[in-house]
Amino acid sequence: MTVTQRVAGVDEAGRGPLAGPVVAAAVILCDGGIDGLDDSKKLTERRRAWLEIEIRKRCVVGVGIAEPEEIDRINILQATLAAMRRAVEALDVEPERVLVDGNRLPDWRYSSEAVIGGDAIHPCISAASIIAKETRDRIMRAAAQDHPHYGWGSNKGYPTKAHIEALRIHGPCDLHRRSFGPVAQALLDL
Numbered sequence: 001m002t003v004t005q006r007v008a009g010v011d012e013a014g015r016g017p018l019a020g021p022v023v024a025a026a027v028i029l030c031d032g033g034i035d036g037l038d039d040s041k042k043l044t045e046r047r048r049a050w051l052e053i054e055i056r057k058r059c060v061v062g063v064g065i066a067e068p069e070e071i072d073r074i075n076i077l078q079a080t081l082a083a084m085r086r087a088v089e090a091l092d093v094e095p096e097r098v099l100v101d102g103n104r105l106p107d108w109r110y111s112s113e114a115v116i117g118g119d120a121i122h123p124c125i126s127a128a129s130i131i132a133k134e135t136r137d138r139i140m141r142a143a144a145q146d147h148p149h150y151g152w153g154s155n156k157g158y159p160t161k162a163h164i165e166a167l168r169i170h171g172p173c174d175l176h177r178r179s180f181g182p183v184a185q186a187l188l189d190l
Contacts (some may be wrong), residue, residue: 007125008095010084013132015076016156018183019176020140021065024083025131026091028060029124037126039119042131052134055127062090072179074106081106147173
C-alpha cells in the first residue's frame with residue numbers, strides 16, 4: 001500500500017439509535033483508490049461487506065467508539081466528536097488534512113473541513129462511512145446474542161416499533177442510552 005496524499009475521511013454511524021455505541025472511522029485511501037465507494041446507506045449489505053474487506057486490506061483505517069454511558073454523560077454530539085477524534089488518532093499515518101462528513105468538526109490539531117453530504121462526494125469519507133457502519137452493525141449483531149428480545153440483529157438499536165415495544169415490556173438494558181427519550185420513558189414506566 002502506498003499513500004502519497006494523506007487526506008483522511010471521517011464519518012460516523014449510530015447517532016440515532018436508542019442502544020449501542022456511536023462508531024466513527026477515519027480512512028486514508030491508498031493510491032489508485034477503490035472502485036464502488038459510496039455513502040454506506042446507498043449500498044447493499046453484501047456490497048458494504050466486500051468493500052470493508054478491500055478498504056481494510058488496502059487503506060489506512062482508524063476506528064473510534066463512544067459507548068452508551070459516555071453518550072449519556074456528555075450528549076450524543078460530544079460523544080460523536082470524541083469518537084471521531086479517537087478514529088483519527090488511531091490511524092497509523094498522521095493525516096495532512098481531514099475531511100469530516102457533516103457540519104461540525106472536533107476540536108483537534110488537524111487541518112480539517114466539514115463537508116455536508118461528504119460521504120457522497122469524497123471517496124475517503126465514503127470509505128469511512130462503510131467502515132463505521134459495518135463495525136457498528138457487527139457490534140449490534142453480537143449484542144443481539146445477549147439481548148435477543150430487542151431485535152438488534154435487524155434494527156441495530158434504532159427505534160423501530162418492535163424495539164420500542166420490547167423496551168416497554170423488558171425495560172432497558174446496560175447498552176441502552178438512558179438520555180434518549182424512549183429509553184428514559186421506559187425507565188419511568190418500570
